[in-house]
Amino acid sequence: RSEGLQIKSIRGDIFIPPCRETFCESPEEIGNVDWVIVALKSTALPLIPDLSRPLLREDGETKMVAVMNGLVERDVWNHLQTSKCFVSALYGGMAFAGINRVAPGVVDHRVWGLLTLGVANSKDAGQDHQQLMRNLWKDCNQEISWENSLLRGRWKKNVWNLAFSGLSVAMGGITVDKIVEDPELRQTARKIMEETVMIGNADLRASHEKEDAPLGEEEINLMMQTSDTMGAYKPSTMLDFVNRKPMEVKYIFREALDRGHALGLSVPNLESVVIQIEMYQEMYRLY
Numbered sequence: 282r283s284e285g286l287q288i289k290s291i292r293g294d295i296f297i298p299p300c301r302e303t304f305c306e307s308p309e310e311i312g313n314v315d316w317v318i319v320a321l322k323s324t325a326l327p328l329i330p331d332l333s334r335p336l337l338r339e340d341g342e343t344k345m346v347a348v349m350n351g352l353v354e355r356d357v358w359n360h361l362q363t364s365k366c367f368v369s370a371l372y373g374g375m376a377f378a379g380i381n382r383v384a385p386g387v388v389d390h391r392v393w394g395l396l397t398l399g400v401a402n403s404k405d406a407g408q409d410h411q412q413l414m415r416n417l418w419k420d421c422n423q424e425i426s427w428e429n430s431l432l433r434g435r436w437k438k439n440v441w442n443l444a445f446s447g448l449s450v451a452m453g454g455i456t457v458d459k460i461v462e463d464p465e466l467r468q469t470a471r472k473i474m475e476e477t478v479m480i481g482n483a484d485l486r487a488s489h490e491k492e493d494a495p496l497g498e499e500e501i502n503l504m505m506q507t508s509d510t511m512g513a514y515k516p517s518t519m520l521d522f523v524n525r526k527p528m529e530v531k532y533i534f535r536e537a538l539d540r541g542h543a544l545g546l547s548v549p550n551l552e553s554v555v556i557q558i559e560m561y562q563e564m565y566r567l568y
Contacts, residue, residue: 282306290390292422308335316417317368319347319357322517323532324568326356330364341367344413346398348374350442350517351532352435352540354401370403372414373431375438379514392511395424397438399431430490436481437496441504442516442533443551444473449519450528451557456513461505469550470508474501476548480541487544521567528567534558 282304288295297303305311317336319329326349337343345368347357354373361368379392396418400410411427418425428434448460448470460466478496485495521528534555541548562568 284386286386286388288388288390290394291392292390292394308332311336313338313343315343317343317345318374319345319349321349322521322527323349323351323353323529324527326353326532327360329357330360330366333361334364334366337366337368342369344368344370344372346372346374346417347401348376348396349532350438350529352439352536353532354431354435356532358402369405370408370410371401372398372410373401373435374398375434377438377441379511381515381517381520392514393507395426397426397428397434399428399434401431430485432488432490433481433485433494433496436477436484437500439481439533439537440474440477440496440500441508442518443477443537443554444470444504445508446516446518447473447534447551447554447558449516450522450561451554454519454523456515456519457508457511458513461508461511467505471501471505472550473554474504476541476546476551477537480537480544480546480548480551483544483546484540522561522565525565525567528558528562530555530558530562530567 282299285299286295286297286304288297312335314336315338317333319333321329329347333345345361347353349357354371358371361371375397377393377395377397378390380388380390383389398414403410414425414427428437445457445460448466449455449457452459452466460470478501482495518528518533520526538548538551538555541551
């Protein structure tokens with residue numbers, strides 16, 4: 282409210298000046314709305330009902346989009362239901378974008394920019410959810426894509442997150458370029474991506490999701506090629522680690538590994554990284 286919001290982006294810089302009509306200190310100041318976009322770290326997932334309650338329409342027709350990392354939809358939905366915060370639909374969003382908050386009110390967007398969306402729960406089975414999403418974002422300078430299977434979209438995002446966010450933390454806080462330029466770390470990243478693809482496809486089958494396009498080499502190669510162009514990018518989980526802030530371990534790393542174990546899969550490279558991250562989390566109390 283005092284300095285405004287400055288966004289430095291590869292798609293053009295934006296400055297939103299400070300004013301009460303644009304920035305609010307609490308959800309109560311906003312009131313009931315048709316759409317709620319949740320862009321919290323998963324460490325704050327339990328706060329979603331209390332933060333969203335003042336925003337929800339009394340007729341239960343508010344729709345929610347959770348643009349978050351990790352396998353979160355099940356718990357987001359359960360928290361809303363048990364707290365009697367009713368929405369007509371819950372969508373998930375995966376931001377394939379290299380974005381860091383570098384200072385209060387200053388955001389740096391340096392690579393990627395795709396927002397992939399899918400539906401998690403809806404009370405209206407006949408609703409054209411994809412068209413709703415396109416209408417919501419049509420006036421924004423934002424590239425979007427639609428996943429018929431949100432679970433598949435989450436696992437596709439995990440292909441990058443588990444490998445590169447994971448190694449950046451497990452190696453003590455290194456940038457992406459250090460991973461792709463080191464032959465051994467690069468090979469380890471690929472192995473973690475291969476294990477992630479294996480878990481994701483097995484999870485899709487176990488969840489009875491249509492596997493028309495299983496994850497595979499195409500996703501791995503895309504993530505590796507894009508990482509080659511990112512330079513000294515600092516994943517958000519690594520920034521949390523080096524700044525000794527709560528890390529998104531449960532929903533990004535532990536949930537993925539647990540699903541792999543539950544499906545009887547051997548994923549030694551992913552397991553080693555998750556154990557190392559959890560050791561750091563416990564050592565520095567980053568909960």
